[in-house]
Amino acid sequence: MGESRSGARVARYLYAACALLYLITGTFLTAGRGYLMGDALSRVSATESALFSRDPHLSAIGFVFTPLTSLAQLPFVAVQPWFPGVTRWGLSGVLMTALFMAGAVVMIWGIGIDRGAPLWLCGLVTAVFALNPMVVFYGGNGMSEALFLFCLCWGVRRLMRWVRTDGVHDLVACGIAMGLGYLTRYDALAPAATAGGFVFAVSYLRRRGGEHRFSGAAMDLVLVAAPVILAFLVWADTSWLITGEAFQQFTSQYGNSAILSQSGAEAPSHPIAAAQYSIGATLILAPALPLLLPVAGALALRRRDLQPLVPMLLCGSVLGFQTLSYAMGSTFAFLRFYVAAIPLAAILVLVLPPARGSAPTRRLGAYAPAADSPVERAAASAGAVPVFGTALAALLLLASLPATALGMNSQLMAVQEYALGAVLFPDPNNVSPKYNDEARIAATFSTERRLAEYLDAKELPAGTIVMDTVYGFAIQIASAYPERFVIPSDRDFVRTLNRPLEHGVRYILSVPNSGRGTSDAVNRRYPTMYENGAQIATLELEIPNDGAGQPNWRLYRVIGG
Known part of the structure; x- marks a missing residue:
């Protein structure tokens, strides 16, 4: 005993x-x-959507991935109004x-x-x-x-x-x-x-x-x-x-x-x-x-x-x-x-x-x-x-x-881990191709955080920005106002996307209609949105991306919005 x-x-x-x-x-x-790791950040985004999105409900955690990693975070995400860093980072x-x-x-x-x-x-x-x-x-x-x-x-x-x-x-x-x-x-x-x-x-x-x-x-x-x-x-x-x-x-x-x-x-x-x-x-x-x-x-x-x-x-x-x-x-x-x-x-x-x-x-x-x-x-x-x-x-x-x-430092064998070298031992003077790749991976989602700050500064009402979370999850959790975004887990997302002006939408965030962007709901509804605004919006801002594997963003203002 x-x-x-x-x-x-x-x-x-x-x-x-x-x-x-x-x-x-x-x-x-x-x-x-x-x-930040993309899969980890997307699960934080899903958990936040279940509690603090424009349309909070438990099923917003999604059904693509099994739920336990998101459900286990619910008690921690619940303190987000008092400690925004719990989701932002x-x-x-x-x-x-x-x-x-x-x-x-x-x-x-x-x-x-x-x-x-x-x-x-x-x-x-x-x-x-x-x-x-x-x-x-x-x-x-x-x-x-x-x-x-x-x-x-x-x-x-x-x-x-x-x-x-x-x-x-x-x-x-x-x-x-x-x-x-x-x-x-x-x-x-x-x-x-x-x-x-x-x-x-x-x-x-x-x-x-x-x-x-x-x-x-x-x-x-x-x-x-x-x-x-x-x-x-x-x-x-x-x-x-x-x-x-x-x-x-x-x-x-x-x-x-x-x-x-x-x-x-x-x-x-x-x-x-x-x-x-x-x-x-x-x-x-x-x-x-x-x-x-x-x-x-x-x-x-x-x-x-x-x-x-x-x-x-x-x-x-x-x-x-x-x-x-x-x-x-x-x-x-x-x-x-x-x-x-x-x-x-x-x-x-x-x-x-x-x-x-x-x-x-x-x-x-x-x-x-x-x-x-x-x-x-x-x-x-x-x-x-x-x-x-x-x-x-x-x-x-x-x-x-x-x-x-x-x-873990092998670019061939450890594609998700080898950038740790640039994170732990940053060297601004290193110009080797491998280090540049590592630095871009380390900078992933930094552009999305800056875009979230730009949108936060506009002081928009709730439900005025439409985007899909294929790539947009990093913007949502970096924002201090997640309720401003209309996202696929919202139960009126399709209606809002079909008639954005009638539902008070002012902006649409768009990514290129290629690669993973082909699954983006905005591109599936408006295939030419990224190129020309699909005749419903005008280009306000284009945001080149610093991160590896991340798209260049375009912010469109809805005509009449």
């Missing part, structure tokens, strides 16, 4: 320290250096990711404690995971990786417990973690399906010769799968009832498939090319995996220990899903999509020593293996690893940190 209380106390201190670290880092990068997203990434760190610590690993090993592995450059960066930038990693590590931890306890609470908790993971990112379906198959197989084999072998295994499967199925059905049904489309990520003009098509992205020329990138990305994030996987697998086989299979299957299914998605051309070559490799490597080091003691549980199941049985003791001694070997593996994990930092 003393060790349990001590471990819980350490976990609380660990959580507070990591959350503070990620919060400080994220605040420095966003509010301090103006480095995306600090609500920073807070959200800091809290959940700190939770993922605690889960890694808890996996080691549950297994009875030496405290020095738990501390070292947890520290290496917490200080991994990708973990630190995505722990404070408002993206979905922190929440996804928390759900994944939580699910892995509880399923590893179930292997030793056969406890119903562990299965239910694992299912909840997978369900919340799905509400964070669609690719959580891969580990959810893998977890269900693993539970059914293990439960079925444990009941060898039992009277209710199949039904018992099926009941365990239901316990772990029900939360995921419920999350899937509720989200799809809600989207269909409100928008008429159950899976906007795949069917909407704003979805991932449409973005890939609009941006001109193509699938890799050959599956081997996709595999090469995926393997390279995985090795950047976890270079020790090629050694850890066979060693941990061999030890698990000798000990007849199923626990190491859990991280291999769940984290591995995420990596496999991303590899397949990229090969099929349905997703981008982003390093962050392979972030599951980081907890996988950390957990494999923790399972090198044999399990000791009893895993914590509220109630042991009928098929829980006895921790002190002669068979368990023999398996542990047969698969024992010298302390030197475990320490060497931990040091190998530690040595991966500079390798990951170096990989």
Whole structure:
């Protein structure tokens, strides 16, 4: 009991320290250096629209992306009237990711404690995971990786417990973690399906010769799968009832498939090319995996220990899903999509020593293996690893940190991360093409903030500026008056766009009708708006963009407005 209380106390201190670290880092990068991630900023914009737009309602968070990253920010965005920086600089997203990434760190610590690993090993592995450059960066930038990693590590931890306890609470908790993971990112379906198959197989084999072998295994499967199925059905049904489309990520003009098509992205020329990138990305994030996987697998086989299979299957299914998605051309070559490799490597080091003691549980199941049985003791001694070997593996994990930092600086492999060099170490005298690219990425959304200040100074009434949020989300959240914008989540957006003058619109913000701009609602209604005002507006201002991948803006005044 003393060790349990001590471990819980350490976990609380660990959580507070990591959350503070990620919060400080994220605040420095966003509010301090103006480095903002587009997906993170769009989620802040969606959350703000649900509370403070011209037409506030909960469904304004949108249905293209799963909702949990936006819903988790609602309490933070609620203070926007008193602290505008919480949306202007995306600090609500920073807070959200800091809290959940700190939770993922605690889960890694808890996996080691549950297994009875030496405290020095738990501390070292947890520290290496917490200080991994990708973990630190995505722990404070408002993206979905922190929440996804928390759900994944939580699910892995509880399923590893179930292997030793056969406890119903562990299965239910694992299912909840997978369900919340799905509400964070669609690719959580891969580990959810893998977890269900693993539970059914293990439960079925444990009941060898039992009277209710199949039904018992099926009941365990239901316990772990029900939360995921419920999350899937509720989200799809809600989207269909409100928008008429159950899976906007795949069917909407704003979805991932449409973005890939609009941006001109193509699938890799050959599956081997996709595999090469995926393997390279995985090795950047976890270079020790090629050694850890066979060693941990061999030890698990000798000990007849199923626990190491859990991280291999769940984290591995995420990596496999991303590899397949990229090969099929349905997703981008982003390093962050392979972030599951980081907890996988950390957990494999923790399972090198044999399990000791009893895993914590509220109630042991009928098929829980006895921790002190002669068979368990023999398996542990047969698969024992010298302390030197475990320490060497931990040091190998530690040595991966500079390798990951170096990989994040690669323009080829880390298209969303390599600009960190220009953010952290600005050099105005550097004129190299690579640094210029990094500087443009670092300046992304600075033009939108200046445009928002220009519009704020006009002191316009509510509902007088029409724009789509394909690109305009950065303007909306930078503005002190979000109610002035008429955006697609407003329930009268189509009517207002069709007859802007009748609805009191004075200005229309337009982007080029090319690339992603083809999905812009203004361009779909008025295809020549950007070129000539579509005979309903006159050009007032043209705004060249300083940011990478961002359009030049044109501000049109509605004729008669």
